[in-house]
Amino acid sequence: MKYEDAIKKYDPVLGIEVHVELGTATKMFDAAPNSFGVGANENVTPVSLGLPGALPVVNETAVEYAIKIGLALGCDIAESCRFARKNYFYPDLAKNFQTSQYDEPIAFDGSLEVELEDGELITVEIERAHMEEDAGKNTHVGGSGRIHGAEYSLVDYNRAGVPLVEIVTRPITGTGERAPEVAAAYVRTLRDVFRALGVSEARMEQGNVRADINVSLRESPDAPLGTRTETKNVNSFRSIERAVRYEIARQATVLEAGEQVLQETRHFHEETGETSSGRVKSDSDDYRYFPEPDLVPVEPSRDWVEQLRADLPELPAAKRRRLLEAWGFSELEMRDVINAGLLDVIEQTVAAGAEPAAARKWWTGEIARVAKQEDAEVTTLVTAAHVAELAGLVKAGKLNDKLARKVLAGVIDGKGSPTEVMEAEGLEIVQDDGALEAAVDDAIAANPDVVEKIKGGKMQAIGALMGPIMKATRGQADAGKAREMILAKINS
Amino acid sequence: MSQTSAITAAEVSHLADLARIALTDEEQAALTGDLNAILSSVAAVQEVATDDVPATSHPIALSNVMRPDSVGETLTADEALSGAPASEDGKFLVPQILGED
DSSP, X not given: XXXXXXXXXXXXXXXXXXXXXXXXXXXXXXXXXXXXXSOTTOSBOTTTTTOTTOOOOEEHHHHHHHHHHHHHXXXXXXXXXXXXXXXXXXXTSXXXXXXXXXXXXXXXXXXXXXXXXXXXXXXXXXXXXXXXXXXXXXXXXXXXXXXXXXXXEEEEOSSTTOEEEEEEEOOBOSOGGGHHXXXXXXXXXXXXXXXXXXXXXXXXXXXXXXXXXXXXXXXXXXXXXXXXXXXXXXXXXXXXXXXXXHHHHHHHHHHHXXXXXXXXXXXXXXXXXXXXXXXXXXXXXXXXXXXXXXXXXXXOOHHHHHHHHHTOOOOHHHHHXXXXXXXXXXXXXXXXXXXXXXXXXXXHHHHTTOOHHHHXXXXXXXXHHHHHHHTOOHHHHSOHHHHHHHHHHHHTTSOOXXXXXXXXXXXXXXXXXXXXXXXXXXOSOBOOHHHHHHHHHHXXXXXXXXXXXXXXXXXXXXXXXXXXXXXXXXXXBOHHHXXXXXXXXXXX | OOTTOOOOHHHHHHXXXXXXXXXXXXXXXHHHHHHHHHHHHHHHHHHHOOTTSOOOSOSSOOOOOEEOSOOOOOBXXXXXXXXXXXXETTEEEEEOOXXXX
């Protein structure tokens, strides 16, 4: 069944679990570095390896980051919470359990406002955010490199114990055909929150942020929830959209055939955009959680929580709303600015004295054009201060748009500040009335026929005089002033 | 679990599966008996633990034991692998992983 047909017949419900690796200096429960780029099994301690007798101790900064994430998502922060052992046998964790949180997450009952491409706002309810540790990395050797057919596997525990926060949504309903878009926009918004908080580099491509996407279908919004599948570790925004889309179509096909959707984990395949069956849930989900006896409860003091709340940076959605109001942009203009990643630099340009409209015009216009042409990052070409200076020169009447673009080119070429380039290249608009007057007189004298037309009321004929005037002044004449002068002279 | 709960042979079999332990029928029967004996002993606690006693996970009333986020001593890869039955390229070598993907 095609997606378009599936979505007409069924109501999709999403549930999203996002894992974010925290950017702490050390791991969650031991002092091994939380870093990339070292040799295998070098960032390990007896705790990372789950050696007998090794005892974990909680990383205070990881707890702080988890609380910040909870607060940013509008969650309540637990007065007391414990860690729990999630028992499973798999060599990516040497202990045979993952230290996680079960019935006592550090943060719960929040929400996140998500903006879609066209500006529609969707509120996603957050059930919980809990702390846990990442697992090591398995490399399957032999066969095709996939687990099936592998002769053996190699394990690197550098990542084992890296602090994670897992954020779990409540069922996301009412999205209809926009479900794929909502899923991607939610994860993107979370990513932006992590970055704004400074708790993670939050790079999807490096696996700092990983999403598990639950999808189920039901006949109508009034019907009970259908059986869900969980597509694991979808690692780009585009893949999230494709995976949701594929799952909706696939499940609809199963239901249309009168069969039942299996509750199972599924894997997304980048190359085909399809998901394939992983393992059936139920059995393997019997994790036999119990409170971790080696760690005492975490009871964040209310003072600490309030301090962290007071220190929260402005979050992307709030910033957007504030600037939209302050700058008077249209929704569309604002979205273009955000999508182009120019919000911060325009804010800096405005702070440096430019008018918001001028700042937007330069960054999304000429500078973006040059960046595209040179295949460069827009914000690396010029500084906000230079753009503000350029806008100031235009506003003061020293440059017109055309000259300002020339000046900008000089600034981009590293020839100096806008004022320096303007002076060095003699681009300032001629304010000297004497030079302009001479050019006007010459033009009038050389074009008596044009003058007659103007006298006869054909005002558009003035344009024929502007050419020679601009040529004589090398384009630096103030056109408005030249026009006034022509009329004054002809009519006198 | 309540005092009346008894562990069944099927549950022991399920636990053995989860723990990746192969049990013979005799072992399974013996373990079922042993586990039931243990459970009924532990169940005595239920008589004392009434509803107004909160669940306790730690014998000592202690909380917020945390460490600053600063890097400490680590093992070298050689040390890490010194107890491993097999290794390759600085990594732990484990047998084929089956039944999962």
